[in-house]
Amino acid sequence: MDAVTDTYRQASSYRRAQGRDDLVLETGAALTPQGLVANPVFFSGSVTRPDVAAAGLRTLVEIASTRYFNPIPGGFASLDPVMTANGDRLRCEAFSACNGVYARLDLLARTFDNASVGLGTTNIDINPPLALALAGIRQNDPLHLSVGPDQVDMATQQGVFSERKVKLPERWVRALAETQSLAAGLAPLASLDALAWRRFVNALPMSGGSGAGVTVWLMPAGSSLRQTSRPQAGAISLAGTARLSALKRLQHLVLSVRVYGPAVQADTPAAVSAWEFELPGARLTLMVSPQPYRGFSGEGAVLHALSQASADDGATLGAMLAWEASIDQAALAHETGLGAERIHQALQVLATSGHVGYDLHEQAYFHRQLPFVETRLETNYPRLAAARALLASGAVELEGALIRVATDGHHQWVGFDGGKPRCTCHFWAKYKDSRGPCKHILAAQLFLAGDAPA
């Protein structure tokens, strides 16, 4: 058997012939319940709202090709979304070129006309001609969607297309891990109906801020959101209003919007927010980073959990997952005998290689498994690696109520206020916990967890 290579065998295409529209989204190599498969077919059937699927994909493409902060001409971004078939739905995920916006389009079961959805994760080819063709898809024309190569088409066009390698940027893998961790900490803060959303977004200033728009905080006010300049309890951060601009393609299709955010206080400097758009037969989720200049890949949100997680637990859990659309953590805890906390930590370990995502609507993790992606904790999380090195070198020791960490010829002290850590280093002073813990805190946590070398 030939080795599976991560390439597209054809370009994704859209054709209109004999009164039927055919949209073929070509897949790369995929991980499926049967293992690694080259160019599998995840779906083949009709969709009830072709315009929604097309506009959703175009929105994803626009986001993937846009650098919102300090935009530069030209295109160096990856346009190929990650697609996960969860049995009842197809999820397409992408990040903006600046890595500060995460977008996920969920095509739900009700949009598929009596056709089944497979299981697995892959990348799909989105090329510029296809992106243009998507703009010509109409609401009432019947559309046949194939996610995976069309066998007939392959027979006729074999040898025409030179295989293209699948591009999955490394920072996407890191960012996928961060977004699921951040999303799990968000709560629904506001809901808007279509009319309120339209009024809100039309009043939102989109210019300025080095291309990313202005930074505002939003407070629920009646059925809408009110802009304010300062954080306060219950407020939602929207750093860079222009980062919602891609949604204008869907504005007339939006049925309702739900906004999620973390609990903020008056002194919260910046925060992530997530915007979930209910569409006919689909759902689009947008998550924007705390500042326009911050990409998700560097947020450090998973570090706390990783410092306490066990790789074995991750492996145990990984073996039990099979592309569930909604992972039942309680059931997993019961089946494995691991506690809820260890299950959560194990999910974070899996997330570092993109194996789980978080669905805000379901308030649950979902399974995806990226092909050709290894868990590389040491290279992807250098702070964690540095903390382990500090611990291994015996640089961490208890000093009264504090933990002293010897580093670079001097000492830093780590203390815990009601369980909340703080450090005397510059990293902590500058970022507090907004970018995850510093290496000294991680080392202290590992030390307290009993990971000290014998």
Add this chain to the structure above:
Amino acid sequence: MQQLEQLVRAGDPWQLLDTASSWDDKQRREAARWLAAQAKAPTTATYDEDGGVQQMQLLVAQAACVADPKKAFAIGPPQPIRHWETWDEYDAPMPVRADAKAALVTALSRRGREWAAAYVEAAAGGKRKKPMYADVLMALCEGLGLALPADGYLARSWAAGLMRLYPGRYPPEDPAAYRRQVARLLVQPAAGGGLFVRSQEATATSPLEAVRGYHGLQAGLAALLARRGDAAALAGRYASSEDMDLTGTIVGELAAAGDLDRAALVADCIAALTRGDAVGAQRMQARLLMAADPAPDLLAPHLQTLVNLLAGGHGVAAEAAQSLLVRADAAQPLDSELFTGACQTVFARKEKGLRREQLAWAVRRLKQHPAQAAATVQGMAEALLADDYALQKEAAGKLAAAWALLADDGKAALVSSVDAAQAALDAPLRAQLAAAMGVAAPAAPPTAAPAAAVPRVRTPVAPRRFARLPGYAQDPTASLHVLSQRPFEPGVSAMEQVVELAVRSAREGHREFAAHLAQWLGPPLGAGETANILKAHGPGHRKPAKFDTEYWSAERLPVVSVIARMRISEVLLALGQRRPYALLSEPSYESGAIEPADLAARLSRAAIDGLEIGPLDLLLALLRTLPADAAQLAAIRSAGSPQATAAADFLAAGGMSQMTTSWQRVEPVAGAAYGSLWVNSRSPEVCVTLHGMPVLPAIDGIPVTWSEGFTPETAPDIWEFDILERFLGAVMPNSGEVLAAQFLWGFRKACHDDNTTGGKATAQRLPLFLAAGGPAGPALHLAVLFTMSSNDAGVRVVGSDGLLALLEQGRFDSQLAQELVAACLQCGSVKAGRLAASLARVADAGEEAAVWPLVRAAIAAVLCASVPPPGSADLLALASRLAPALGIREPIGAVAALAAAKGSAKLAVEARRLHTLLASA
């Protein structure tokens, strides 16, 4: 390689090419080595024409001899060359002769198609520019049938060459004086393989003629349209509207003359617009699309894409798409789905002009295509969902008129659409539509939560406040943390925390730690610097030189912050010399204010323990101390020291509350001093006078010129008061009004359209002014008002929060605010539309009752003008929203007069609606 060197120096590229072509492989390898050495060692040619000639000779030689195409343009630039002299096309040092370019293309083509393709890919691709000419590469691609590289600088480089044909930023006064030398490369297949290229040079007498002769027009435009954002290059380096218009005009004329493939250009433009590039690029793409002037048959394959552009495109793109759809629809009716889709997307957008044009199109379409009436009316009904009462009203009228044209199924569909829009319509409109359709008026949809149910949202004014830190002995981690965070948090709280902790640590014996803290605070001022400051602001000095570079450039310490800076210096000197220091100015409260009883206790302790009282520390303490009662004054005086006496005298006179403000409308007077300080010296302005203190803090050697007040004619200029936020509240935590009066020029500039000089920075710091206590007078109210009307949308949000803060603090003076709103609107210093949006935000926070009087005053002010300013209708719309919520039933005279007038302008429609609401009691 002596022969090659001589050929390069001789400067004839054709001779060089012929000779090199006759060499065998060994000679070529030797030549390639010599050329590589030349690339590493810059030539001795200077920046002149010789440099360009020599460069082209080297390029031709490399094209003929070097085996690896990726190394065949490794040319060292002539030396010396200054970077601004680099010709921006591919970083080429200078323009060169066209025959040399022709020789280069010929040389490249002789290496074969594959080699040439690799050369083009290497020369045009990548993230770094190469020393190459766009027309050379494009001629080569054209001749050999190669595709232009999708990535890299080729297209933008081609555009840079095109822009050089334009008149530029300084065009000749007489357009007939325009002259440009234009070179064109004419490519033909050569008999023995490769290409034969000739150059043709001509003098163009107009930009159109020049562009027509420019190489690769169709391919260049296509390449620019194919890449994200690159089309913006056609508007020139400075994105000027003149260049954009000229490009549009020229492309239009060339397309009309058949020099460009119109269908291909239209397809390229639409494909580019669909991508959703940056605004500048979309603007150019839309301009090119309209310049192509496509006939309806050319648009037929793109109709759905154009409808999608109405949703996804920038305003100009949507405008172009709408105009083309109208054109296509006039020739051949669009099918129902397309038209209703277009209406759905346009009425969901915010651009008022686009929405009105869509409604006008629908109205025209009813007459043009009566058979399509059902779809047209269906699309028109989407306007009922728009957040624009005047548009809704007009659409309702048109729908009512169209009712009779509809068949039964069309009527049923319209009833269904109107039902779906109920939540967006007010009761009279619902009733009007129901009556027209002959159906029962629907029950009112559930209204939004009543005003009282909206929680009153309070915005904290200043998130970081002063809080005493635990001492070093108590919590060393927290204390060490101060050292760490100090460079990153230069706010007033952090600064005060460090000062306080340093003095306390020294007192408690942690001198090493205190010394560390002192280091973080920076070095103390030298004797010379202190003397300069005192000289600049000493008694008798009225106004410092506007910009004394010797003093100011080192560290700008104008009046307000000089006190804070000198006081830090005083603390540092005391710590350094280990003198026992009193620290009178430590805040008692988070706001930075000092309780008089605390001051009395500190003065008393200083007298008993023999602690040193620094004059700057005493001054700062007095500026921070809250008003004292008789008992507190007696306690302060009882400390017995001269400083205590001075403090008691100052506080007995009222302290900082002696400084008061008043406002007036100042008419412009030619030559008046204040004229240069205000944004527009030709218009009347609302000015604030800061009155001086009768009793100044009497502290030896400390000048307080800022306390002497000013009138509008002598208002401070920009350099007298600095805007370092860390000093504002720290110096005068109880005197927000004084601070606002001093900085009012900045707030005023923030709401001016031509603001370029710091106004936005001032207005963004409004929360710091509001965090400072004391009474709020005209200066603070005006600061809030100007910020609410800022030309920056983000700053306007700060203004709305500022008004909410004033309300929360109980310092909002509604009567004063109404007078100021009216005066500013009449002066034109506040824009009605911006003010309405900001006031609406305040109302959204549950403050409708506070907002109503301001809206009412604003409406009265704008409607008394002979021509109401733009945005007046927004004020009326806001009033129509507030009046029912508050149960207001009191007509406004000016509105009644306007409501009586005829017309369908938005202002008149809104006036009639408001008048009806107010008179409906």
